[in-house]
Amino acid sequence: MDDRRTVLKDSDVLVVGDRIEAVGPNLPVPDGTVEVDASGGIVMPGMIDTHRHLWQTAMRGYGADWTLTQYFVWYYLEHGKEFRPQDVYAGNLLGAIEALDAGVTTTVDWSHGLQTVEHAEAAVDALEEVPGRFVFGYGNIHAGPWEWTASPDFRSFVERRMPRSEMLGLQLAFDVTGDPAFPEKAAFEVARELGVGVTTHAGVWGATNDNGIRLMHEHGFMTPETVYVHAATLSTDSYQRIAATGGHASVSSESESSCGQGYPSSWSLRAHGIPISLSMDTSVWWSGDLFSAMRATLSSDRTREHHEAHAKGDTVTNIALRAEEVVAWATRGGAKALGLDRLVGSLEAGKRADVVLIKNDASPVMFPLLNPYGHIAFQAQRADVHTVLVNGKVVKHEHRLVDTGLARARTAVEETVEHLRATLGEEAWQAGMNPEIPESKVLDNPYMYTEYADASTHTK
Known part of the structure; x- marks a missing residue:
């Protein structure tokens, strides 16, 4: 996954310490080197997920039939506040381990359930216990960002727990709701003061729209460090503003296709030259691996291409989006979005050794191996992840995780599920899988910390 997208056959990757020492055929092997036989497999960079709500992993599959509105009802309006710090810890621990198991070596923990700093402490405790590379997205859906970013407790947390290391x-x-008063300005100013980027759900039907993009742009807060998650229901004007300011998008095609943020946005993003990364969103709904993300993105983008052509009476004879492009989005795209491209995202000498081996001699799907990009995007799955290195450390080998605390995660998650079921009551717990939609103006605004409501997505 270098700039030339070089594919090397019958070649070696030599890792010394935490770095890639060399890549090429017939490399000399230093004495004492541990050798992993990758023949019949594909060695690739670790994948990078730019938007995953790890804290919700403890509820894996619970919302399989939810719409986005039902997700808002359960987490934002009703039961999200029932999560204790230890429940955020449990979800983060399991979700972080799950990412490594699927060859995702860097994950953005979009942690918007942090009601208190104690919740944030628990979230980071879990991340630090797992030998992966993480970016902690500090958020709180229960309070205005202009409030929690101004809190002395938040500032103290950042000073104590956020060392800005390569691993965290x-x-x-x-x-950004689109409120003309732009109260989010204060939070953007804090991000600028701290020297960190902002990740924001943008272009989400019924929640965030073009007004938020315009306000960000007019106040000078659209930067190359900004990541726009979903970006599915934006106008040409908004896409042009993102492109002009060097922003990056995080596409969650499984999510967008299923729950209603808008049509998966890669087709529109490509048309405007906006750099793309991939993400899985949340395991409360979907799978937690980027193989699924690559397939869903290829499927939705190609569907749109055919659909647009048919509407004009044309036929697509050469597909625009190639498999190699989505593999790039799952690796280099994420690295660039997070400002980590100098460290990870490709197998090149000098970069950190985040390396994944796709190999499964017991699977009839792993041969013949003719087109490595197509094989990764359409044939491989998490069960085919043979070996994973993060920063030179083996965290999975021969299809089994190594020293990742899975038993501890199981116990923690069982306690969280028991707590939620007891707190909600069995009737509410069962009903929550298909929650009723309250007749309330809140549906025009899922953000309970503000009275502002934008009815632009609702006809009267």
């Missing part, structure tokens, strides 16, 4: 970075995670 920081973003501020909040959304």
Whole structure:
């Protein structure tokens, strides 16, 4: 995944310490080197997920049939506040381990359930226990970003727990409602003062729209460090503003296709030259691996291309979006979005050794191996992840995780599920899988910390 997208056959990757020493055929092997036989497999850079709500992993699959509105009802309006710090810890621990198991070596923890600093402490405790690379997206859906970013407790937390190391970075995670008063300005100013980027759900039907993009642009807060998650229901004007300011998008095609943020945005983003990364969003709904993300993105983008052509009476004879492009989005795209491209995202001498081996001699799907990009995007799955290195450390080998605390995660998650079921009551717990939609103006505004409501997505 270098700039030339070089594919090397019958070649070696030599890792010394935490770095890639060399890549090429017939490399000399230093004495004492541990050798991993990758024959019949594909060695690739670790994948990078730029938007995953790890704290919700403890509820894996619970919302399989939710719409986005039902997600808002459960987490934003009703039961999200029932999560204790230890429940955020449990979800983060399991979700972080799950990412490594699927060959995702860098994950943005879009942690918007941090009601208190104690919740944030627990979230970071979990991340530090897992030998992965993480970016902590600090957020709180229960309070205005202009409030929690101004809190002395938040500032103290950043000073104590956010060392800006290569293994744990920081973003501020909040959304912009489009309120003309632009109260989010104060939170952007804090991000600028701290020297960190902002990750924001933008272009989400019924929640965030073009007004938020315009306000960010007019006040000078659209920067190359800004990541726009989903970006699915924006106008040409908004896409042009993102492109002109060097922003990056995080596409969650499984999410956008299923729950209603808007049509998956890669087709529109490509048309405007906006750099793309991939993400899985949340395991409360979907799978937690980027193989699914690559397939869903290829499927939705190609569907749109065919659909647009058919509407004009044309036929697509050569597909625009190639498999190699989505593999790039799953690796280099994420690295560039997070400002980590000098460290990770490709297998090149000098970069950190975040390396994944796709190999499964027991699978009939792993041969013949003719097109490595197509194989990764359409054939491989998490069960085919043979070995994973993060910063030179083996965290998975021969299809089994190594010293990642899975038993501890199981116990923690069981306690969280028991707590939620007991707190909600069995009737509410069962009903929550298909929650009723309250008749309330809140549906025009899922953000309970503000009275502002934008009815632009609702016909009268």
